[in-house]
Amino acid sequence: MTVVTTLQAVSRRNFLMTAAAGLGAASLAGRAGPALAAEPINFATWSAAVDTVKSHIAAFEAKTGVKVAYSNSPWAQYRETMITKFIGKAPVDTLWVSDSWLPEWAEAGWIAPVDQYKSLTDNSDVDQFCVDSMTYKGKQYGNTYYSDYMAFIYNAEMLDKAGIKTPPQSWAEVASQAKTIKDKGLAQWPVLISMAQESWLIEFMTAMVYSNGGRFVDDKGNAVMQDPGAGAGPALRWLVDAVQKQQILSPSCVETGELAVLKAFSSGEHAFGLIPKYRLRTLNDPAQSKIAGNAKIALMPAGEKGSHATVGWMRFYGMTPRAQADATRAADTVKLMEWFGGKADGEYKFQKMLFKDVGSGFGVKSLFSDPEIRAAYASYGDVDLIGKQQSLARKKDVVTPWFGEWNDINGTAWQQAIMGKITVEQALNNSAAKWTELKKQS
Amino acid sequence: MTTSVAAAKPRLRGPLTYDERVAFLFVAPLAVVLMAVAVFPILYSFWISLFSVKLTRPGRTPFVGLDNYVTVLSDPQFWYAVERTAFFAVLCVVAISVLALLVALLLNEEFPGRRVLSAVLLVPWAIPYVANALMWKWIYDSNYGALNGLLYQLDFINSYMVWLGDSDKTLALIANAFVWKEVPLATILLLVGLKTIPADLHAAAKVDGANAISRFFHVTLPSLKSSFGLVVVYETMMAIRHFDLFFILTEGGPGDASHVVAWRIYVETFRNLSFGTGAAMAYILALATLALAYAIIRALARKI
Numbered sequence: 218m219t220v221v222t223t224l225q226a227v228s229r230r231n232f233l234m235t236a237a238a239g240l241g242a243a244s245l246a247g248r249a250g251p252a253l254a255a256e257p258i259n260f261a262t263w264s265a266a267v268d269t270v271k272s273h274i275a276a277f278e279a280k281t282g283v284k285v286a287y288s289n290s291p292w293a294q295y296r297e298t299m300i301t302k303f304i305g306k307a308p309v310d311t312l313w314v315s316d317s318w319l320p321e322w323a324e325a326g327w328i329a330p331v332d333q334y335k336s337l338t339d340n341s342d343v344d345q346f347c348v349d350s351m352t353y354k355g356k357q358y359g360n361t362y363y364s365d366y367m368a369f370i371y372n373a374e375m376l377d378k379a380g381i382k383t384p385p386q387s388w389a390e391v392a393s394q395a396k397t398i399k400d401k402g403l404a405q406w407p408v409l410i411s412m413a414q415e416s417w418l419i420e421f422m423t424a425m426v427y428s429n430g431g432r433f434v435d436d437k438g439n440a441v442m443q444d445p446g447a448g449a450g451p452a453l454r455w456l457v458d459a460v461q462k463q464q465i466l467s468p469s470c471v472e473t474g475e476l477a478v479l480k481a482f483s484s485g486e487h488a489f490g491l492i493p494k495y496r497l498r499t500l501n502d503p504a505q506s507k508i509a510g511n512a513k514i515a516l517m518p519a520g521e522k523g524s525h526a527t528v529g530w531m532r533f534y535g536m537t538p539r540a541q542a543d544a545t546r547a548a549d550t551v552k553l554m555e556w557f558g559g560k561a562d563g564e565y566k567f568q569k570m571l572f573k574d575v576g577s578g579f580g581v582k583s584l585f586s587d588p589e590i591r592a593a594y595a596s597y598g599d600v601d602l603i604g605k606q607q608s609l610a611r612k613k614d615v616v617t618p619w620f621g622e623w624n625d626i627n628g629t630a631w632q633q634a635i636m637g638k639i640t641v642e643q644a645l646n647n648s649a650a651k652w653t654e655l656k657k658q659s
Numbered sequence: 660m661t662t663s664v665a666a667a668k669p670r671l672r673g674p675l676t677y678d679e680r681v682a683f684l685f686v687a688p689l690a691v692v693l694m695a696v697a698v699f700p701i702l703y704s705f706w707i708s709l710f711s712v713k714l715t716r717p718g719r720t721p722f723v724g725l726d727n728y729v730t731v732l733s734d735p736q737f738w739y740a741v742e743r744t745a746f747f748a749v750l751c752v753v754a755i756s757v758l759a760l761l762v763a764l765l766l767n768e769e770f771p772g773r774r775v776l777s778a779v780l781l782v783p784w785a786i787p788y789v790a791n792a793l794m795w796k797w798i799y800d801s802n803y804g805a806l807n808g809l810l811y812q813l814d815f816i817n818s819y820m821v822w823l824g825d826s827d828k829t830l831a832l833i834a835n836a837f838v839w840k841e842v843p844l845a846t847i848l849l850l851v852g853l854k855t856i857p858a859d860l861h862a863a864a865k866v867d868g869a870n871a872i873s874r875f876f877h878v879t880l881p882s883l884k885s886s887f888g889l890v891v892v893y894e895t896m897m898a899i900r901h902f903d904l905f906f907i908l909t910e911g912g913p914g915d916a917s918h919v920v921a922w923r924i925y926v927e928t929f930r931n932l933s934f935g936t937g938a939a940m941a942y943i944l945a946l947a948t949l950a951l952a953y954a955i956i957r958a959l960a961r962k963i
Contacts, residue, residue, distance in 0.1 A: 413910075625930065629915050636913055636914055
């Protein structure tokens with residue numbers, strides 16, 4: 218009877234109010250308490266060197282006690298995946314960023330400058346084009362993950378058979394040597410350059426444009442690609458002539474992607490190729506290449522008004538505003554970025570691991586004098602020449618928030634010119650017009 | 660009489676009967692799922708098409724009404740893509756219809772190995788679109804493709820040809836890959852139609868002195884009109900909205916040779932991340948497909 222009385226005293230409304238208050242308090246306590254602090258650092262990458270990354274994370278966790286939640290997605294869909302995550306406010310603290318996306322992501326506020334973290338912005342040992350590639354509107358947005366450049370590689374054995382003693386120093390020499398090789402029946406298409414519509418295309422184009430002394434845009438971001446004196450004309454004209462007149466470059470270059478170029482060059486059917494430098498190791502690997510030992514790097518041929526300049530690219534560790542919003546999380550994220558992009562236990566461990574595993578380049582100058590690196594490079598390349606070419610690399614001048622949209626139009630225009638559907642001038646005018654339109658819209 | 664007519668009329672108001680309530684209960688879960696995964700996205704994408712939505716400009720999505728539609732329809736590149744799409748669709752539908760008819764006529768005859776051939780015929784249909792595209796990419800590759808290898812070994816060519824990289828050939832080659840995949844289904848549909856033609860019709864035509872060709876044009880073909888209608892409508896819709904082969908084989912290239920509407924929708928939506936204009940373009944394509952299908956059905960219905 219007493220029990221009944223007590224239960225009756227607790228009305229339904231009182232019970233619900235008490236329960237709601239209790240749940241609310243528990244929820245608040247959970248939010249304010251150790252739950253957030255205990256949440257791991259969220260680290261997103263594209264699917265490259267996954268096992269190497271995992272092992273380096275494990276070492277970081279063991280050393281610092283900071284937990285890391287690692288996720289990766291394919292490179293081909295990485296930009297779209299990350300943007301969807303940003304829009305959906307998925308937890309991301311640090312991530313790999315391509316230099317091509319920096320302005321877009323910075324303008325959208327998805328990544329934040331890291332200037333306030335001095336350990337991340339000590340650039341004394343970093344190549345200048347890498348620093349430039351991580352900088353937008355005067356602010357630095359991360360520290361180095363990996364960098365590389367477009368290299369000019371030749372098949373020494375084929376040159377030898379053709380009686381050519383030294384590799385070409387200029388694009389005119391490339392054409393004449395290729396013609397000799399073709400005439401001697403050593404190769405149907407001596408030159409191999411990818412002009413397929415894929416993410417690599419801008420790097421191939423820019424290497425050609427820089428070495429021919431041209432630019433796509435000036436320092437103020439205005440289109441100059443169509444300018445006969447300072448633009449991209451000589452580079453595109455060389456490509457068009459190589460396909461249409463001299464027939465030293467296959468018309469199929471418009472469908473041959475970077476990976477296909479690598480496979481084709483390793484087959485030994487070509488003499489000269491524009492190939493990312495880190496592929497040199499694969500080309501000299503007997504298990505993967507028929508020209509192992511004969512794939513050599515030369516300085517990028519110079520155009521009539523050009524130099525041996527090439528394009529360099531950069532992938533770096535970016536940091537999100539989410540990570541910076543909380544001091545503890547920010548500090549842990551910085552530690553992780555240092556561990557990967559800077560020194561771990563006093564040395565550039567991750568850069569060396571990547572170099573050893575896949576031959577990836579690095580933006581750290583002192584690594585060129587590292588005995589281990591030099592010994593590894595010496596087995597398949599000329600380390601001094603590799604370093605010299607890297608010092609001549611420059612960042613892409615077209616990296617802007619509207620780069621992606623323009624890139625499709627530009628690629629189409631170049632391909633049309635190479636196929637002879639439109640003139641070089643028309644292609645560059647179309648490309649410049651789109652650039653100007655997008656710049657105005659922004 | 661009055662009573663029976665009243666009874667035949669559907670009930671418009673009033674409480675649900677027990678059976679109706681039970682039926683509603685069973686249908687409700689599926690209806691909710693369909694609303695969530697089909698109806699809502701369709702309506703929401705239309706809503707998005709009325710805004711300037713660009714994912715790289717978060718927080719700035721002004722209402723623009725029908726501006727996205729105006730922008731798309733006044734873009735010469737869009738109309739170029741429409742032209743490419745129409746060319747591709749016509750090429751595919753004609754080729755599929757002719758080839759499927761020939762194969763269906765063959766399989767309608769009795770001969771040794773007919774069942775095995777019928778089973779083999781289904782293989783392309785069973786292959787997923789992406790696998791089909793990758794297979795044709797290998798076949799067409801200018802450097803190491805099977806097509807060049809075959810033609811070279813047969814002495815039809817002196818040196819390897821450029822296939823997908825030749826903008827004059829690109830659409831026809833993609834159409835060929837599409838036709839290869841789609842012919843089996845069209846064949847089955849036409850074969851079913853052939854099986855339903857009464858043998859008496861052919862027998863009567865024979866008695867009247869009609870030869871095989873006359874019987875084909877005056878008996879077989881007219882009897883297949885409804886099956887043909889189905890094939891033409893279905894394959895037209897498939898060809899107009901096809902994307903996979905363009906994505907894997909050419910990525911819209913070389914140049915703008917394979918810039919069909921479906922490719923432009925992909926680029927606008929998922930590369931440029933302009934969801935507003937991308938959704939508008941998708942709606943225009945959907946409405947055009949619907950209108951075209953309706954027109955084909957009406958045209959065929961008049962003739963049947």
